[in-house]
Amino acid sequence: MVKDLVPRVHFYDQDFVDMYDRTWVWIDEVWHQGDKDCNFPEGYFTYGSDSIINLFDVSMASLYLVYSNQFHSPYSMVDFFYSMQAEDGQIAEIYDINEKKPIFTEDNPMGVTLPLLPYVEFMFYHKIGNKKRLKDVVPYLENYYLWLQNNFQKENGLYSVPYAATHMGNLPREGAAYTVDFNCAVALFALYMSNIGDILNDKELAFRYKRIYFSIKTRVNSMMWDPETRFYYDLDEDGKIILNKHIGAFYSLLAEIPNDEYASFLIEQLKDDQEFGTDNPFPTVPVSSKYFSENGGGYTGGVVPFCTFMVVKGLTNYNSFIFARECAIRHMYFILDTLHPGEDKQGDVWEIYKPLSEGPALCPQEGPENKKRYLPMLGLATITMVIENIVGLDISLPKKTVYWTMQNLEAMGIEDLSLKKNNITILSTKNTRGWEIRLESEKLYYFTIHILEEDKKKTLPIPSGKCSMLIDKL
Numbered sequence: 001m002v003k004d005l006v007p008r009v010h011f012y013d014q015d016f017v018d019m020y021d022r023t024w025v026w027i028d029e030v031w032h033q034g035d036k037d038c039n040f041p042e043g044y045f046t047y048g049s050d051s052i053i054n055l056f057d058v059s060m061a062s063l064y065l066v067y068s069n070q071f072h073s074p075y076s077m078v079d080f081f082y083s084m085q086a087e088d089g090q091i092a093e094i095y096d097i098n099e100k101k102p103i104f105t106e107d108n109p110m111g112v113t114l115p116l117l118p119y120v121e122f123m124f125y126h127k128i129g130n131k132k133r134l135k136d137v138v139p140y141l142e143n144y145y146l147w148l149q150n151n152f153q154k155e156n157g158l159y160s161v162p163y164a165a166t167h168m169g170n171l172p173r174e175g176a177a178y179t180v181d182f183n184c185a186v187a188l189f190a191l192y193m194s195n196i197g198d199i200l201n202d203k204e205l206a207f208r209y210k211r212i213y214f215s216i217k218t219r220v221n222s223m224m225w226d227p228e229t230r231f232y233y234d235l236d237e238d239g240k241i242i243l244n245k246h247i248g249a250f251y252s253l254l255a256e257i258p259n260d261e262y263a264s265f266l267i268e269q270l271k272d273d274q275e276f277g278t279d280n281p282f283p284t285v286p287v288s289s290k291y292f293s294e295n296g297g298g299y300t301g302g303v304v305p306f307c308t309f310m311v312v313k314g315l316t317n318y319n320s321f322i323f324a325r326e327c328a329i330r331h332m333y334f335i336l337d338t339l340h341p342g343e344d345k346q347g348d349v350w351e352i353y354k355p356l357s358e359g360p361a362l363c364p365q366e367g368p369e370n371k372k373r374y375l376p377m378l379g380l381a382t383i384t385m386v387i388e389n390i391v392g393l394d395i396s397l398p399k400k401t402v403y404w405t406m407q408n409l410e411a412m413g414i415e416d417l418s419l420k421k422n423n424i425t426i427l428s429t430k431n432t433r434g435w436e437i438r439l440e441s442e443k444l445y446y447f448t449i450h451i452l453e454e455d456k457k458k459t460l461p462i463p464s465g466k467c468s469m470l471i472d473k474l
Contacts, residue, residue: 002071002072003024003025005068005069005071006024006067006071006072007387007414007415007417007418008415008416009387009412009414010411010412010413011386011390011391012411019335019336019339019382019386020382020383023378023382023383024068026378027045027065027072027379028072030046030375031043031072032044032050034076039076039080039097039100040077042073043073044080045375047371047375047376051096052094052096052103053077053080053094053097054093054094055081055093055094055113056113056116056376057376057377058077058078058376059078059114059120060306060376060379060380061077061376061379062074062077062078063379063380063384064380066123066124066127066128067127067383067387069416069417069418075124078117078121080095080097081095081117082137082140084100085140085144088147088150089143089144089146089147090110090147091117091147092104093108093112093165094111105164107163107164110151112148112151112152112162113165113167114167114182114185115145115185115186116185116188116189117137117141118141118188118192118193118195119189119192121133121137121141122195122196125196125199126395126398127395127397127419128397128420129398129420134200135200138202138205142193145190145193148186148189154178156219156223156239157215157216158178158183158219158220159182159186160179161179161182166179166181166182166248167306168246168284168299169298169299169368170298170299170363171246171284171285171299171300172244172300173234174234174244175236175237175242176234176235176244177234177235177236178224178235178236180224180232180234180248180249180251180252181249181251183216183219183220184248184252184254184255184257185251186216187217187220187255187257188254188255190209190213190216191209191256193205193212194206194213199398217255217257220252220257221257221262223235225258226241226243229245230262230265230266231245231249231265231266231269232252232258233249244289245275245289246284246285246289247276247282247283247285247307249266250266250282250307250310250311250314251314252266252314253266253311253313253314253317253318254310254311254313254317256317260318267323269286270315270323270327271323274288275288278303278355278356279330279334279356279357280334280353280354280355281311281327281330282308282311283296283301283302283303283355284300284301284302284303284304284307285301287355289301293362294354294356294357295354295361296352296353296354296355296360296362296363297362297364297367298352298363298364298367298370299367302353302354302355302370303331303353304351304352304377305335305351305378305381306377308327308331308381309380309381309384311327312324312327312328312385312389316389321407321452324389325389325392325407328381328386328389328390332381332386334353334354335378335381337358337359338350338353338358338359338360341358341359348360349372350371350374351371351372351374351377352370392404392405392407393426397419397420400444402426402445402446403448403450404447404449404450405450405452406428406449406452407451408452408454409428409435409451409471410428413426413428419445421443422442422443422445423440423441424439424440424442424445425439425440425441426438426439433470434471434472435470435471436470437449437469438467438468439462439466439468439469440466440467441462441463441464441465442464443464444461445461445462446459446460447459447460449471449474451471456474458474
């Protein structure tokens, strides 16, 4: 069974563990084994068609496949897109695997999509520690950015792309020419290119993209922020703000664009039950919007795991771990309730959920399909957020560090997580001596435990073998 090969998570709610395990089983059922002579030597999976591969899907899936202990590796899937790069730097969103040709659509004639690759590669690096890979992919990423710049950046310095490139389905845009989510994603691209430059000790690369990042950040803050409503918005063709709130504004948190004051205003709206603070966080449009639908209406009020993931990760950039964790847990319960609607009903998992009650979001006939068992997206909630936000582990192989943030003491942890050739186990349990952290490792690494509600924090070198620490002794 695949669940014996991937890390095992421990959590006090067994339903979360079962959902985590089930996701790996579902992925294994659709996984195609590769060989050295094919396009995907480490294997691959797709959604909808075995012969069509989508860059947005692969980018999402990569962020949880890194936790597969290399059993379901994402690297050859990403590398396929690099191998398809055109001379002008274009990497199209969709390719026919057999024909090795891009597929373009009427609503996205150049095949542009959210530029998430540097963010993905940065996450790869901290899970596999392969600096050579970073060095090898930088030329592809640089050429890709030049293509974006040459084709979509306008005179005002912002980027204008087809709505399809933002993956927001039938989200009402009201004539937006400059979408806030895509421009924040370009800033995210530049931010992580600069971070990659720092890792490679390439000062010129780091400085160049830092300058690009601050240029886009400044434009988003000066042109897309409305001081009266304290929110980021799309712009029309004349560069005027369109007062139409939607979830795309929160890409700004992921890209670290707002200052602390602006971020506090955004976070207030995430907590407000009349805005984005619905029972199932976070709807694509706020409750206050004229477009909001209690049934989801596709992307007119539906809750999408990718968007919730994006917001949760953005919150952790602004010292909001506890709120982010609470939202991740709430979202997981809605996924579970939809999977298990009752003894006499058969449930499943979906791309879009209702914001105020359990169940898949309803979609208008002319709107997007609510994709059933959309695995490229599902694992962001059921694997990555479970490990990183609910259990609370932040792991870096090159730094040889594991940082465990716990809201309070609970029975949870991870077992047999592979850090390259070092399998580690970290579990918190309660026994007659009190709360104890049990650790097992094949090699030395540095472990930090941070218990927020008890204000306890300790960093220790963890030697090879088995050891434990009593929390009361911290």
